[in-house]
Amino acid sequence: xxxxxxxxxxxxxxxxxxxxxxxxxxxxxxxxxxxxxxxxxxxxxxxxxxxxxxxxxxxxxxxxxxxxxxxxxxxxxxxxxxxxxxxxxxxxxxxxxxxxxxxxxxxxxxxxxxxxxxxxxxxxxxxxxxxxxxxxxxxxxxxxxxxxxxxxxxxxxxxxxxxxx
Numbered sequence: 717x718x719x720x721x722x723x724x725x726x727x728x729x730x731x732x733x734x735x736x737x738x739x740x741x742x743x744x745x746x747x748x749x750x751x752x753x754x755x756x757x758x759x760x761x762x763x764x765x766x767x768x769x770x771x772x773x774x775x776x777x778x779x780x781x782x783x784x785x786x787x788x789x790x791x792x793x794x795x796x797x798x799x800x801x802x803x804x805x806x807x808x809x810x811x812x813x814x815x816x817x818x819x820x821x822x823x824x825x826x827x828x829x830x831x832x833x834x835x836x837x838x839x840x841x842x843x844x845x846x847x848x849x850x851x852x853x854x855x856x857x858x859x860x861x862x863x864x865x866x867x868x869x870x871x872x873x874x875x876x877x878x879x880x881x
Contacts (some may be wrong), residue, residue: 720757720759720804721756723804723858724757724791725749726857726858727787727845727846727851728790729741729745730742730853731783731787731845732748732787734783736778745778750776750778751770751776752787753772757791757877759801760791761788761791761792763788763791767788768784768788772784780859783845786844786845789842789844790844795857796842806838808860810834810851811830818863818865818866823859825846826848827847827852830855832850834855835848859874859878862875
């Protein structure tokens with residue numbers, strides 16, 4: 717997930733997932749994509765109150781006004797970031813220089829200094845529902861960090877995709 721639209725979608729879904737099961741979000745993903753114009757930041761940035769009401773009436777998505785309004789605010793912030801550093805470049809620049817290979821679940825973190833710094837940067841740019849824990853989950857999901865345990869059978873494949881030779 718290395719495109720602006722892909723990162724924007726992931727951040728929206730991470731925000732909607734907050735407090736809910738990922739299975740709930742994944743089951744509703746197609747409806748989210750329809751409701752939010754394929755997560756095209758330019759299209760969603762033009763959403764207004766009429767769209768908020770439409771989305772609040774859509775049983776196919778999570779109907780939470782704050783999260784819906786955050787997705788719209790985040791689209792506007794995504795578009796505005798292009799003048800400085802595009803969202804996807806900013807997101808991938810938050811990759812840790814060194815990341816210890818987790819040996820057990822005790823080595824996993826809910827957030828990192830990098831996700832905290834990225835959270836502050838995005839909030840300053842107008843993003844909402846982008847706390848350090850939400851962003852770290854997004855960084856994991858997009859492959860910015862590889863938190864598969866050392867013993868996990870897919871760790872090497874994920875690492876190879878992150879750092880092609």
